[in-house]
Amino acid sequence: MNRRRLLLGLGVVLFGAGVAELVAPGTLPVPVAESLLTEVGGLTLLCAAILFLLGRGERLRHTDTPEVEMSAPTVPPGADLESVLDGFPGPDGIRGEEFDTRRRRLTEAAVTVLTRLRGLDTERARERVAQGEWTDRTRAAEYLADDLPEPERELTLRRLFASETARERSRLRTVDAIAAAAGVESRDDGRPRDGAGSDGAVETGTAGRNSDSGYRRTGNWAGVSLVMLVCVGAGLLLGRPAVLLAGAAGLGYAAYARSTRLGSVDLSVSRSLGETDPDPGDQVEVTVTVTNNGGLCPDLRLVDGVPASLPVTGGSPRYGTALRAGGSVTFSYTVRAAAGRHEFGPMLVVARNLSSSVERERLVAVESEIRAVPSPEPLRASVPLRHQPTRYVGDRVTDTGGEGLGFRTVREYKPGDSLARIDWNRRARTGELTTLEFDRERAARVVILLDTRQSVRTGPEPEGPDALKRSVAGAQRLFPALLDDGHQVGIAAFGGGECYLAPDTGTRHRERGRELLASDPAFQAETGYRPRPWYWIPRLRATLPKDTQLLVFSPLLDPKTVRLVRRLEAHGHPTTVVSPDPTATETPGNRLMQVRRRLLVSHLRGAGVPVLDWGPSVSLDELFTREVTAR
Amino acid sequence: MSTDHRIDHGPTRPSSALALVAAVTTTAAGVYSPVAFAGCLVGGLVLVTGLAAGEQRAVTTGSAILVVAVLTGGAAGAPIVATLAGVTGALLALDLGSTALSLGEQLGRRAPTLRLELVHATASTLVGLGIVTAGTAVHSAAAEEQPVTAVLGLVVAAVVLLLALRRVDTVPD
Numbered sequence: 001m002n003r004r005r006l007l008l009g010l011g012v013v014l015f016g017a018g019v020a021e022l023v024a025p026g027t028l029p030v031p032v033a034e035s036l037l038t039e040v041g042g043l044t045l046l047c048a049a050i051l052f053l054l055g056r057g058e059r060l061r062h063t064d065t066p067e068v069e070m071s072a073p074t075v076p077p078g079a080d081l082e083s084v085l086d087g088f089p090g091p092d093g094i095r096g097e098e099f100d101t102r103r104r105r106l107t108e109a110a111v112t113v114l115t116r117l118r119g120l121d122t123e124r125a126r127e128r129v130a131q132g133e134w135t136d137r138t139r140a141a142e143y144l145a146d147d148l149p150e151p152e153r154e155l156t157l158r159r160l161f162a163s164e165t166a167r168e169r170s171r172l173r174t175v176d177a178i179a180a181a182a183g184v185e186s187r188d189d190g191r192p193r194d195g196a197g198s199d200g201a202v203e204t205g206t207a208g209r210n211s212d213s214g215y216r217r218t219g220n221w222a223g224v225s226l227v228m229l230v231c232v233g234a235g236l237l238l239g240r241p242a243v244l245l246a247g248a249a250g251l252g253y254a255a256y257a258r259s260t261r262l263g264s265v266d267l268s269v270s271r272s273l274g275e276t277d278p279d280p281g282d283q284v285e286v287t288v289t290v291t292n293n294g295g296l297c298p299d300l301r302l303v304d305g306v307p308a309s310l311p312v313t314g315g316s317p318r319y320g321t322a323l324r325a326g327g328s329v330t331f332s333y334t335v336r337a338a339a340g341r342h343e344f345g346p347m348l349v350v351a352r353n354l355s356s357s358v359e360r361e362r363l364v365a366v367e368s369e370i371r372a373v374p375s376p377e378p379l380r381a382s383v384p385l386r387h388q389p390t391r392y393v394g395d396r397v398t399d400t401g402g403e404g405l406g407f408r409t410v411r412e413y414k415p416g417d418s419l420a421r422i423d424w425n426r427r428a429r430t431g432e433l434t435t436l437e438f439d440r441e442r443a444a445r446v447v448i449l450l451d452t453r454q455s456v457r458t459g460p461e462p463e464g465p466d467a468l469k470r471s472v473a474g475a476q477r478l479f480p481a482l483l484d485d486g487h488q489v490g491i492a493a494f495g496g497g498e499c500y501l502a503p504d505t506g507t508r509h510r511e512r513g514r515e516l517l518a519s520d521p522a523f524q525a526e527t528g529y530r531p532r533p534w535y536w537i538p539r540l541r542a543t544l545p546k547d548t549q550l551l552v553f554s555p556l557l558d559p560k561t562v563r564l565v566r567r568l569e570a571h572g573h574p575t576t577v578v579s580p581d582p583t584a585t586e587t588p589g590n591r592l593m594q595v596r597r598r599l600l601v602s603h604l605r606g607a608g609v610p611v612l613d614w615g616p617s618v619s620l621d622e623l624f625t626r627e628v629t630a631r
Numbered sequence: 632m633s634t635d636h637r638i639d640h641g642p643t644r645p646s647s648a649l650a651l652v653a654a655v656t657t658t659a660a661g662v663y664s665p666v667a668f669a670g671c672l673v674g675g676l677v678l679v680t681g682l683a684a685g686e687q688r689a690v691t692t693g694s695a696i697l698v699v700a701v702l703t704g705g706a707a708g709a710p711i712v713a714t715l716a717g718v719t720g721a722l723l724a725l726d727l728g729s730t731a732l733s734l735g736e737q738l739g740r741r742a743p744t745l746r747l748e749l750v751h752a753t754a755s756t757l758v759g760l761g762i763v764t765a766g767t768a769v770h771s772a773a774a775e776e777q778p779v780t781a782v783l784g785l786v787v788a789a790v791v792l793l794l795a796l797r798r799v800d801t802v803p804d
Contacts, residue, residue, distance in 0.1 A: 004795055007791055007792075007795035008792070008795040010791050011788050011789075011791035011792035011795055012788075012792070013788075014784050014787055014788030014791060015784075015785065015788035015789070015792065017788075018781050018782070018783075018784030018785035018786075018787075018788050019769070019781075019785070020781075021781030021784055022769075022772070022781040022782075023772060036783065037782070037783060040783060040786060040787070044786075044790065047790075060687050060691075060729060060732075060733070062733040062736060062737060063737065064736070064737075065736075065737045065738070067638070069637075070637065202637075218733070220726065220729055220730075220733075221726070223691070223725075224722055225793050227698055227718065227722065228789070228793055229790070229793070230698075230702070231702065231718065232786055232789065232790065234702060234706070236786065238706050240705055240706050241711060241770070242705035242706075242708075242709060242710065242711040242713075242714040242715075243705040243706055243714065244782075244786070245711050245714070245715055245766050245769075246701070246702060246705055246714045246715050246717075247789065248715060248762055248765065248766040248769075248789075249715060249718040249719040249722055249759075249762050249763075249766075250718070250722070250793075251789055251792065251793055252719075252758060252759075252761065252762035252765070253719075253722050253726075253758065253759075253762070254793060255792075256755075256758045298750055298751070298754070299747055299750070299751060301734070301737050301738055301747070303737075303738070316738075316739065316741045316742040316743070318737075318738040318739060318742035319738070319742055319743055319744075320734055320737075320738050320742060320743070320744030320746075320747040320748070321743075321744070321746045321747050322746055322747050322750040331743065350737060354750075354751070354754050355754070355755070356726070356729075356730060356733075356751060
């Protein structure tokens with residue numbers, strides 16, 4: 001600080017003396033030789049060169065803003081190949097053995113595919129993999145084979161100097177071959193598609209940023225002092241007053257860059273929504289008003305915190321302006337409402353000083369929420385529930401005869417039969433006393449259980465819905481359909497008792513279910529809801545009433561889920577799984593994930609649990625109709 | 632607008648246009664020497680390429696070429712005011728181009744930013760005009776034959792002032 005003042009004072013004094021000498025030559029009694037000019041010029045140029053070298057790595061910086069216009073892209077499961085292999089089922093059970101080397105794990109995966117999907121027995125499969133006969137892709141067969149005779153393992157230079165990336169390549173080729181052996185092939189030559197999802201994670205909301213970044217230099221005028229030094233140096237060396245004086249431009253702008261300050265920025269933001277509870281798909285206008293409560297802000301860059309789950313369809317949620325003290329600005333844009341609850345994030349404000357040399361990033365909190373509760377049309381297809389009699393009258397036809405509507409058979413009268421069920425016509429005709437039997441129709445008690453873990457937030461298309469959204473949408477249609485059929489229906493989510501609606505009937509129950517599915521945090525994409533680890537399972541089992549059957553919505557991506565479903569089934573809850581398929585075939589990891597899911601599905605089916613594999617292009621009606629006719 | 636792709640992050644148009652105007656001004660100041668004029672054309676072209684491609688490096692390089700070209704003109708005998716105005720214009724083009732780029736990156740082309748850009752451009756241009764005016768005034772006030780002492784005093788003063796300014800932090804403590 002003191003050194004700066006000293007330099008400034010010295011500079012001003014020298015400048016004054018210089019001007020005085022200029023206007024009235026001879027004021028200063030200091031004789032200076034002409035040659036000194038050249039020396040000073042050279043020194044200045046040297047100084048400029050040093051500055052240039054020092055500042056070469058320096059680049060212009062500015063705060064990056066999130067892509068708030070986009071809705072967060074959906075990524076397919078299986079980005080991490082290692083974790084796909086970790087949960088890969090073994091040839092004999094749902095849980096594969098753990099192996100330390102990648103090659104062993106891949107061998108095991110290949111054996112599993114051969115045994116479970118190609119119908120070989122384990123020994124035979126192991127043999128084929130060891131001998132490299134399981135696939136016609138040479139590289140993959142070579143990679144997993146261990147007993148190939150020595151001459152066939154050609155000792156090439158390429159092999160000797162095989163780098164890590166080369167090994168990684170053959171590993172990926174092997175993964176591809178395993179997927180191909182399971183019938184999973186890439187649709188588009190393995191080339192990644194263009195799109196938002198392909199280049200890593202994209203920030204699509206303002207939440208989670210630093211609330212105040214502090215002051216940062218932007219480097220907007222870096223280099224102007226260099227211009228001045230070059231002008232002065234060159235001007236002195238060449239003896240050209242024009243070049244010398246041009247340095248004034250550098251000096252002037254350097255002073256300008258340093259002299260304007262960025263004061264404290266005090267903004268208040270209000271946000272109003274055209275509609276807070278629209279129907280899904282509606283366009284909602286968002287109007288934002290920013291008022292400056294502090295001093296003049298010459299450069300404000302505003303980015304509104306559009307919920308990551310909502311796309312902007314019109315206007316821009318960004319605004320750049322200058323605001324005088326007390327001034328305010330209003331801008332608006334539209335978003336397309338999606339089903340569920342969507343919280344707006346804080347507004348991101350990047351303020352700069354007049355010369356743009358300093359910037360500061362802040363978040364201004366302003367809360368708003370859009371809640372779009374869908375009014376889904378109930379499913380038309382009949383729901384393939386499991387057979388299960390309860391005490392309640394309903395439309396689930398049971399295998400036992402009794403009271404009901406549909407005629408079943410006639411039997412001999414037994415004392416105690418209701419008078420209403422005696423076949424009086426026959427009694428009048430023949431004198432025999434017989435009893436009519438009807439199909440007993442009973443209601444089922446169903447709990448729709450949704451897999452809401454973070455890992456299910458995946459889907460095949462970047463712009464398409466993820467498995468969670470499809471599950472929730474499916475449940476939204478299934479819930480009223482089951483109620484219409486006279487069943488008692490409840491709703492539960494993986495991850496503990498916070499989200500639970502006990503099975504019941506009635507109009508109010510129907511409304512409560514609709515609301516729960518639309519707004520419970522468990523079903524929201526962007527709330528960062530993390531279910532607790534697995535100790536909630538006993539709790540769920542204790543909460544579920546006896547003779548309740550379960551309709552589980554889960555993409556069935558990991559062995560844990562499969563084991564959970566089997567446990568619930570064993571605990572006396574007949575379970576049906578509706579499994580939205582989120583897998584894709586873009587990368588080898590994606591493809592292996594598809595194989596893994598296929599294995600898990602077939603495992604669950606083998607255990608007697610019906611699994612309805614819900615492809616991305618199939619409607620729930622089609623899926624259920626197909627299932628009912630197949631039975 | 633597509634809902635699933637990123638917005639257009641190209642440089643904003645008003646500042647880009649103003650940066651071009653500044654570059655043209657600089658080129659006009661380079662007419663005194665054919666070499667300078669050619670250099671200015673090249674610099675302007677690089678600047679335009681940078682603005683079209685949204686590449687900061689090209690914008691900086693273009694401005695640097697403009698500065699060097701104008702100084703070449705000055706060394707070859709261009710008038711003092713033209714040289715000063717040319718260098719000022721080149722720096723102004725750099726500033727406006729960088730502003731267009733950073734605004735495009737941060738807010739995109741669709742966002743309304745005109746007011747911010749006009750305020751920024753006006754301030755920078757006024758500073759530039761001030762510099763040219765002050766430089767011309769100092770030059771005309773000076774005696775015909777400048778004494779070496781005076782020139783040296785001024786130069787050293789300027790360098791010292793610049794060094795002092797480099798230590799000034801616009802960031803408040």
